[in-house]
Amino acid sequence: MQQVVSGLASGGIYGSLALALVLIHRATGVINFAQGEMATFSTYIAWSLTTNHGWSYWPAFVVTLVVSFLGGAALHQSIIRPVEGGSVVRVVIVTIGLLLALNGLITWIWSGEVRAVESPFPSDTMSIAGVTVSWQDIGTIIVSLSTVGLLWVLFQFTKLGLAMRAAATNPAEARLVGVRVTSMLAIGWGLAALLGAVAGLLAAPSLFLDPTMMQAVLIYSFAAAVLGGIDSPVGAVVGGLIIGVGLNLLGTYVDFVGSDLRLPAALLVILVVLLVRPQGLFGKPEVKRV
Amino acid sequence: MRSASRTIAPIAGFVALTAVVLVLPAFVTDFRAQQFAYVGIYTIALIGLNVLTGYTGQISLGHGAFMAIGGYTTALLMAGNAQFGQSGLLGIGGGMKDIWTIPIAGLVAGVAGFLFGLPALRLSGLYLALATFAIAVATPAVIKNFEEFTGGGSGINLFGLPALTASISPAHVAGFELNFNNYLYYLAWAVALGLYVVAWLLLRGRTGRAFRAVRDSETAAVSSGVSLARYKTLAFGVSAAYAGVAGSLFAIATTFVNPDTFPIALSIFLLVGVVVGGLGSLLGPIVGAVFIQFMPLWAQQVSKSPGAPAVVYGVVVILLMFVLPTGASGLLRRAGLLASRGYDRVR
Numbered sequence: 001m002q003q004v005v006s007g008l009a010s011g012g013i014y015g016s017l018a019l020a021l022v023l024i025h026r027a028t029g030v031i032n033f034a035q036g037e038m039a040t041f042s043t044y045i046a047w048s049l050t051t052n053h054g055w056s057y058w059p060a061f062v063v064t065l066v067v068s069f070l071g072g073a074a075l076h077q078s079i080i081r082p083v084e085g086g087s088v089v090r091v092v093i094v095t096i097g098l099l100l101a102l103n104g105l106i107t108w109i110w111s112g113e114v115r116a117v118e119s120p121f122p123s124d125t126m127s128i129a130g131v132t133v134s135w136q137d138i139g140t141i142i143v144s145l146s147t148v149g150l151l152w153v154l155f156q157f158t159k160l161g162l163a164m165r166a167a168a169t170n171p172a173e174a175r176l177v178g179v180r181v182t183s184m185l186a187i188g189w190g191l192a193a194l195l196g197a198v199a200g201l202l203a204a205p206s207l208f209l210d211p212t213m214m215q216a217v218l219i220y221s222f223a224a225a226v227l228g229g230i231d232s233p234v235g236a237v238v239g240g241l242i243i244g245v246g247l248n249l250l251g252t253y254v255d256f257v258g259s260d261l262r263l264p265a266a267l268l269v270i271l272v273v274l275l276v277r278p279q280g281l282f283g284k285p286e287v288k289r290v
Numbered sequence: 291m292r293s294a295s296r297t298i299a300p301i302a303g304f305v306a307l308t309a310v311v312l313v314l315p316a317f318v319t320d321f322r323a324q325q326f327a328y329v330g331i332y333t334i335a336l337i338g339l340n341v342l343t344g345y346t347g348q349i350s351l352g353h354g355a356f357m358a359i360g361g362y363t364t365a366l367l368m369a370g371n372a373q374f375g376q377s378g379l380l381g382i383g384g385g386m387k388d389i390w391t392i393p394i395a396g397l398v399a400g401v402a403g404f405l406f407g408l409p410a411l412r413l414s415g416l417y418l419a420l421a422t423f424a425i426a427v428a429t430p431a432v433i434k435n436f437e438e439f440t441g442g443g444s445g446i447n448l449f450g451l452p453a454l455t456a457s458i459s460p461a462h463v464a465g466f467e468l469n470f471n472n473y474l475y476y477l478a479w480a481v482a483l484g485l486y487v488v489a490w491l492l493l494r495g496r497t498g499r500a501f502r503a504v505r506d507s508e509t510a511a512v513s514s515g516v517s518l519a520r521y522k523t524l525a526f527g528v529s530a531a532y533a534g535v536a537g538s539l540f541a542i543a544t545t546f547v548n549p550d551t552f553p554i555a556l557s558i559f560l561l562v563g564v565v566v567g568g569l570g571s572l573l574g575p576i577v578g579a580v581f582i583q584f585m586p587l588w589a590q591q592v593s594k595s596p597g598a599p600a601v602v603y604g605v606v607v608i609l610l611m612f613v614l615p616t617g618a619s620g621l622l623r624r625a626g627l628l629a630s631r632g633y634d635r636v637r
Contacts, residue, residue: 031420033423082612090615092351092416093562093565093607097608098608100601100607101604101608104598104604107600211597222423270420270421270424271421274417274420
């Protein structure tokens with residue numbers, strides 16, 4: 001049971017990052033291979049603010065999210081927009097270039113040393129109905145799910161959310177009715193960067209901060225997004241939780257898998273889902289017209 | 291006239307290329323010869339990837355895995371492994387001379403690629419990129435885990451086998467004595483040029499047309515009677531076989547394989563290389579291979595502080611995608627087109 005709760009906590013992190021991938025995929029039809037590096041970069045900003053500049057945790061958290069949002073939007077405007085709408089492979093290469101550049105930039109600015117990141121939550125445990133759970137896990141679940149909830153409210157109940165959905169579903173017609181499609185796509189990238197920042201900040205206390213921190217998390221999030229359906233925001237979050245709990249149980253109770261083969265296990269999930277049900281649990285099948 | 295020029299131009303280009311390859315070692319240092327040997331090895335992998343990504347339109351971020359299959363096949367055939375010893379696996383492992391392992395490595399990787407091509411039929415575009423990426427990421431962990439077969443994290447050493455390769459004593463080929471670097475260089479480029487011709491023959495006829503039809507529109511290809519299943523799996527098999535040969539040569543060149551010989555970065559660089567060189571052209575792979583081999587070194591010359599070369603590399607990749615959307619060979623083609631238009635006007 002304790003494993004399930006800590007699985008849910010990592011699942012919340014995977015879900016947030018998976019949702020970021022889904023947002024970008026829906027908005028621009030791109031899979032952002034640099035999503036993990038963007039999240040790591042954001043986490044370093046927060047670490048730098050708290051450790052080097054003496055900020056307390058929550059102000060640093062908020063500032064990091066704002067910076068990440070602006071950074072994500074700026075990245076879209078500067079490097080994604082010029083290759084959008086062209087061949088898929090060009091966009092893939094550009095996000096891979098971004099991955100390499102950001103990873104190098106992190107090492108350049110903050111060095112490759114492994115850093116400990118303080119946790120905003122108490123480090124002790126508590127007991128709910130006989131199950132021992134850590135505050136860290138509870139806090140992670142609450143923060144990640146409420147971020148996702150806020151985004152859902154934004155998309156479903158605000159005019160901005162409606163415009164963003166319109167821009168993603170049908171850019172041409174959205175433009176006709178006066179939606180500023182490009183700005184909407186930039187906001188989409190900004191929100192994705194923000195979600196990544198949340199995931200990175202939540203993951204940092206247990207994973208420790210180094211330039212490759214989010215690479216494994218990104219793979220798990222790919223698995224989560226594919227499992228839930230790469231076009232379905234709900235699916236991404238549910239997929240994240242399933243992957244989180246599933247891998248935790250698998251790693252604990254199946255000796256053969258242990259901690260070494262957790263990554264291949266997640267990849268097996270990707271392959272199996274893509275083969276059996278390419279649209280994922282919650283996605284709609286893709287229809288192609290000629 | 292036009293069809294004749296389409297045959298003559300590639301042949302002339304090929305002869306020129308062969309001549310350059312033959313004489314190059316006389317003008318460069320030993321160390322450079324080794325670097326150019328790696329260019330040859332990457333060229334082989336990129337020709338294969340180009341068949342798949344450039345001509346058939348299937349993105350693969352997992353070709354490092356097929357190189358790993360080739361590399362490990364060669365290593366096992368030459369050195370055997372801890373469990374089966376020199377007497378070898380199934381009676382064939384261990385004690386085989388390096389060059390004879392190359393075709394076997396290609397065959398094994400080709401079969402693996404063909405088998406992977408079957409499930410990959412159901413995937414296209416980004417989904418395929420993800421699935422192949424998954425394989426590339428999983429490969430090092432899987433190799434580490436089957437320790438008794440692959441030597442686990444410590445890998446398999448090929449250096450101390452002077453009878454099987456030229457790593458210690460020089461090789462004698464047709465009366466010439468070649469040191470290890472020159473041996474690698476000529477071996478890699480002989481294989482590369484041979485496979486270049488094979489790819490050219492494969493792509494210029496019916497099969498190549500079918501590949502391009504699949505790339506341009508799967509639906510249209512099917513309705514013209516092109517079997518998607520047949521040509522996609524064929525493309526996967528061929529391209530994996532090329533990667534396997536490259537992996538085999540890579541193992542011979544490094545005289546050592548371990549899980550980190552074939553990291554995820556290798557798969558990524560291969561795709562970057564094939565796109566930078568230019569998709570769907572036979573010149574592209576060489577440009578791409580030069581890029582893969584020398585770009586990291588150039589990036590290090592720009593700045594040596596930790597992390598900075600990676601920034602330079604990433605930024606250069608992004609900028610190249612902006613200014614050369616069709617890669618280096620696309621640029622050449624456009625230049626050629628402009629030149630011939632100018633020529634027509636003058637005439």
